[in-house]
Amino acid sequence: MGQAAPQTFLDLPPARPEAIRIDGLRKSFGTIEVLRGVSLRACEGDVVAIIGGSGSGKSTLLRCINFLETPTSGRIVIGGEEIVLRPDGTPASRRQIEQARRRLGMVFQQFNLWTHKTILENLTEVPVHVLGVPRAEAVARAMALLARVGLAEKAEAYPAFLSGGQQQRAAIARALAIDPRAMLFDEPTSALDPELVGEVLNVIRDLAAEGRTMILVTHEMKFAREVASHVIYLHNGLIEEQGPPADLFGAPRSDRLKQFLKSVS
Amino acid sequence: MTGWLQPHRVVMMALALSLLLWSALSLRWDWLADYAPLMVEGIWNTIWILVVTSVLGMVLAIPLGLAQAAGPWYLAAPARAFCTVIRGTPLLLQLWLLYYGLGSLFPQFPWIRQSELWPILRQAWPYAVLALTLSFAGYEGEVMRGAFKGVPRGQLEAAKAMGMPRFTILRRIWLPQAVQRALPTLGGETVLQLKATPLVATITVLDIYAVSSRVRQDTFIVYEPLLLLAVVYMCITGLIVLGFRQLERRVPQRVA
Secondary structure: OOOOOOOHHHHOOOOOOEEEEEEEEEEEEOOEEEEEEEEEEEEOOOEEEEEOOOOOOHHHHHHHHOOOOOOOEEEEEEOOEEOOEOOOOOEOOHHHHHHHHOOEEEEOOOOOOOOOOOHHHHHHHHHHHOOOOOHHHHHHHHHHHHHHOOOHHHOOOOHHHOOHHHHHHHHHHHHHOOOOOEEEEEOOOOOOOHHHHHHHHHHHHHHHHOOOEEEEEOOOHHHHHHHOOEEEEEEOOEEEEEEOHHHHHHOOOOHHHHHHHHHHO | OOOOOOHHHHHHHHHHHHHHHHHHHHOOOOOHHHHHHHHHHHHHHHHHHHHHHHHHHHHHHHHHHHHHHHOOHHHHHHHHHHHHHHHHOOHHHHHHHHHHHHHHHHHHOHHHHOOOOHHHHOOOHHHHHHHHHHHHHHHHHHHHHHHHHHOOHHHHHHHHHOOOOHHHHHHHHHHHHHHHHHHHHHHHHHHHHHOOHHHHHHHOOOOHHHHHHHHHHHHOOOHHHHHHHHHHHHHHHHHHHHHHHHHHHOOOOOOO
């Protein structure tokens, strides 16, 4: 508390409006402190890639942004609106959290499509039943999104009848269906067979190219280097090193990052 | 045509037909005409008691299951206690405790005896419906507990992550999937519930079983009413099984 943040880039004025900002985030599970004071920011159009070994806290960090995990302490600002937390870190207003979540589209490692609904219903569920979009409008938008991810002919299929890659592309379309300000990707290709990884990365690459704000937790180093505007290397719940991908992957400074990059390549 | 008309099926049908012919020709059915109206009433009573108690029981089972699967301890503990007591005691005992217990307790209160409800409360069927409903709720509460827990966490997280309010998640995602997972079990439990209904005959409700007993007492004909009773229960069971099969088909499953 009160100390100057060690990550100096955060003190620079943002080039564009901040979509997501996190200050001094801490998270403990019991006595184990998984995040030990992490700060990051994603301005509009940024693609922030978070890399790190298993247990480094990168998934927990992502899940704290939309409060799938409740942080122990820290400050979270979504689209300029600070989430009000009680002293114990729990959100003060469920409504505020729900509204903040609707500005963030999350894509999970395990896709998590709703298996009792068709792909089209998966896409229209939240727009129609939560956001109050007229059904015809929601369906038209969903069909356009499905066409974008190459799944127009699967609209009436149930998730169980799709391949992993197709399911993940549908899950990305579902996240886009609520028209989020930013996208959160939690290891989107880690559960896929190697030959299916490419089709999902292509979709994410397109989203990056059109200037979508994204935070991406990934093991695909080549991909991170290609699409990210900023890369964060997380180790033991702290940011060990961060910067533009060319610097981080081309000229890593810390020994841990050097070792990590060697072990994953 | 050749799809279902296979040799083994032809043989089975011939057997069934000859069995039917034999029972029609060599057994006594002269009582049928006299008791037909009573049997219709009995079948109707059996069916409505089954439907009403299964539906009401299911309505109770959902909160019972939810409380046990995800509720705070002060809701989970009573729900678990209820399911344990119901499942741990015979239905006949519950039925008699309610009928003879409440039935003799209520008349002691003048305000109950003078209430508008008394003409209903002095009959037997409310106690039959109550006992069968509570029993179904107890068993199905346990089934729903497992069904709620069996829905993958990730799907609920996906709903949460999209800003769905908690009750919407329950209504749109959690409950439909839990019920869908429980359907095969619920179908079987409903068949069991059907075969629990004859117990209501012990407290003077006139279901189809009570009618067959009446025929035996009046005419001393034993086997024919029982055979017919078996056929009636099998037909209702067939309808239940078909109905649940239709429900299960609504979401196509891929067997992994």
